[in-house]
Amino acid sequence: MLSGRQAALIVWFVGMSVLIGLIAWHGADHVGSAMLSAGWASVLVVLLRIAAVAIAGGGWWLLFKPEQRPSLMLCVGLRFVREGANALLPLAQIGGDFIGARCLALRGARGSLAAASVIVDVLMQAASQLVFAIIGLILLIEIGGEDLIVWPIAVGIAVAVPALGGFLLAQGEVGQRLFKKVLSAVAGDRNWLLLGALDDLFAQLDAFYRQHGSLIRSVAWHLAGWFVGAIEVWVVLNFMGYQIDYGDAVIIESLMHAVRGAAFAVPGALGAQEGGLIVLCSMFGVPPDAALGLSLVKRIPDLVIGIPGLLAWQAMEGWNFHRRRPASDNQNERA
Numbered sequence: 001m002l003s004g005r006q007a008a009l010i011v012w013f014v015g016m017s018v019l020i021g022l023i024a025w026h027g028a029d030h031v032g033s034a035m036l037s038a039g040w041a042s043v044l045v046v047l048l049r050i051a052a053v054a055i056a057g058g059g060w061w062l063l064f065k066p067e068q069r070p071s072l073m074l075c076v077g078l079r080f081v082r083e084g085a086n087a088l089l090p091l092a093q094i095g096g097d098f099i100g101a102r103c104l105a106l107r108g109a110r111g112s113l114a115a116a117s118v119i120v121d122v123l124m125q126a127a128s129q130l131v132f133a134i135i136g137l138i139l140l141i142e143i144g145g146e147d148l149i150v151w152p153i154a155v156g157i158a159v160a161v162p163a164l165g166g167f168l169l170a171q172g173e174v175g176q177r178l179f180k181k182v183l184s185a186v187a188g189d190r191n192w193l194l195l196g197a198l199d200d201l202f203a204q205l206d207a208f209y210r211q212h213g214s215l216i217r218s219v220a221w222h223l224a225g226w227f228v229g230a231i232e233v234w235v236v237l238n239f240m241g242y243q244i245d246y247g248d249a250v251i252i253e254s255l256m257h258a259v260r261g262a263a264f265a266v267p268g269a270l271g272a273q274e275g276g277l278i279v280l281c282s283m284f285g286v287p288p289d290a291a292l293g294l295s296l297v298k299r300i301p302d303l304v305i306g307i308p309g310l311l312a313w314q315a316m317e318g319w320n321f322h323r324r325r326p327a328s329d330n331q332n333e334r335a
Helices: 004-026 028-038 041-061 072-088 095-106 111-142 147-169 173-187 189-209 212-240 246-262 272-282 288-334
Strands: none
Touching (some): 004 028, 004 272, 041 111, 041 288, 072 095, 072 288, 095 111, 095 288, 111 212, 246 272
């Protein structure tokens, strides 16, 4: 039986193969020329992505109660760690969020509080993404989008609504009882400490969800970040010579992220993002090679932002290891 890591590597390999296959099919030279034609747009995309990730970090920070709130800079910085891990590591697209929770705990936050904050933040981001996708779908219908594109997207959005509801329900009393039953069946009553930690986690989740104003503000900030991301599409395609307006860019960006969300198990949505952009850009007269060039330009910030984020994570892990080592050595000496 495959382990989770092996399965993730296989999915990553399949996604990368699809990406390479699409580039080869449409001509690597044409895709490369499209990328080069973007010119300085690549720099602007990096700056826009930095702004969008910082906004998302602010949306996470807003969830905390004032007396529990980490510094804004810490939440923003760890948001870059989460983004880098999700984009670059062979993990599902939520793997970086678990890393972000661990890093927040390493910086002094209570473990259950850090984990709960990330779980709620993921849901708020997903809710804002759903709103963004609905806006994109409405705009697509208004411009007379093809039924072959509109209906699958509409069905996908309709399926996402109960999925988010189920995710929220799993964090309530029903989910808590279910997790306890599973844990007791697997680990037995000896793991009452784990059950206590589970109770603490669900208590933290409940506290977050009682702050309705903070939840609304967080969703609003995340939604603003999605609209900043649409500027990336508008900038790159206009630099390439395709005159689209910002509303068209919102359609492409929002529905591309809907595709990415459906392919959440694929690390970095490799292949899925490219295929989605080919279909979406074709509605506005953008050929496949230019759509692939757009996708690759949008992946440049993944490297520029992601690599420092991963290095920061490793630095935090190293600092924690060396901080704990003297304590363990002292205990050994006493023994």
